[in-house]
Amino acid sequence: MDSIDLRLIELLRENARSSYAELARQVGLSAPAVHERVGKLEAAGTIRGYRAEVDYEALGLGVTALIGIIEDSGADTDDVLTALRAMPEVESCYFMAGVESYQLTVRVGTIAELEQLIVRVNRTPGVASTRTAIALSTKWENRPQPHLG
Amino acid sequence: MDSIDLRLIELLRENARSSYAELARQVGLSAPAVHERVGKLEAAGTIRGYRAEVDYEALGLGVTALIGIIEDSGADTDDVLTALRAMPEVESCYFMAGVESYQLTVRVGTIAELEQLIVRVNRTPGVASTRTAIALSTKWENRPQPHLG
């Protein structure tokens, strides 16, 4: 993990479909060298995958909301997590410090679907209550952080 | 935008580095046809880009937090946004319904850096107060939602 690896990660966070030849040009190495470095970063788990970023509105998922969950005192955390994981609308899930044990990012098509999702989450065994905030607009998302390390 | 386009998007959300030939095999078209479809999806803005997903801990960004911002009554929203945008630690920024105008996702290396970031955000003109919640662990993040549309 040297500065070239960091630069490769930075480049791949900007454009994950860059060819190895292009990456090689940018970092001043040969394509095979870059290929091997990237392979090692993937094997080590430093690079976890490559994702296309989409326009959610165009895909009919124009409603983004954040849901905080307060657990029952006797809740089985694994059961709650399993139930949440089974809901495809739940895009991200963090285990938090504080009163709300989980913070979810969810995407649905309509407010009606959001309502149904909230009901489902509230009915999940182990969930005591939820607090939902709706995103009116997304200013930016998953912006790659430059100058790593 | 038909079912093949949706399938292509789904495949690219799972692995953005799939070759056109591989995508073509999966959807049962020729590689040039897939190339053209993907190009159109990019041009239309439906596909906004391709991002490598990384292990933040391995990159020294092991601390994730969510910050809610309450604006001053007389705040210039654009100024606040510009200031937030200039902070590389702010990975995502949503404009919210509710008391807290903005919800940020931030990544830093240490709690000390988080403290400094919170101070900086609080000092930003237009920001009245903030509320920070720390993610103890990330259960999952940016999970691609299957069966779109």
Place this chain on the structure above:
DNA sequence: GGCGGAGGTCGATGGAGTCCATGGTGAAGA
């Protein structure tokens, strides 16, 4: 029925991905 456009396949070619042998560099130990 003929026409035109959108969107597909096929074939060719230049370039990229990837494997392999080679050689250079730096660290550890005699």
Place this chain on the structure above:
DNA sequence: TCTTCACCATGGACTCCATCGACCTCCGCC
């Protein structure tokens, strides 16, 4: 200081992919 070892970049070779042009097919429309 010299040897050895491990690691990694290089350059060549071969395969596969990206991409362009030509043509084909289906459909809606005059």
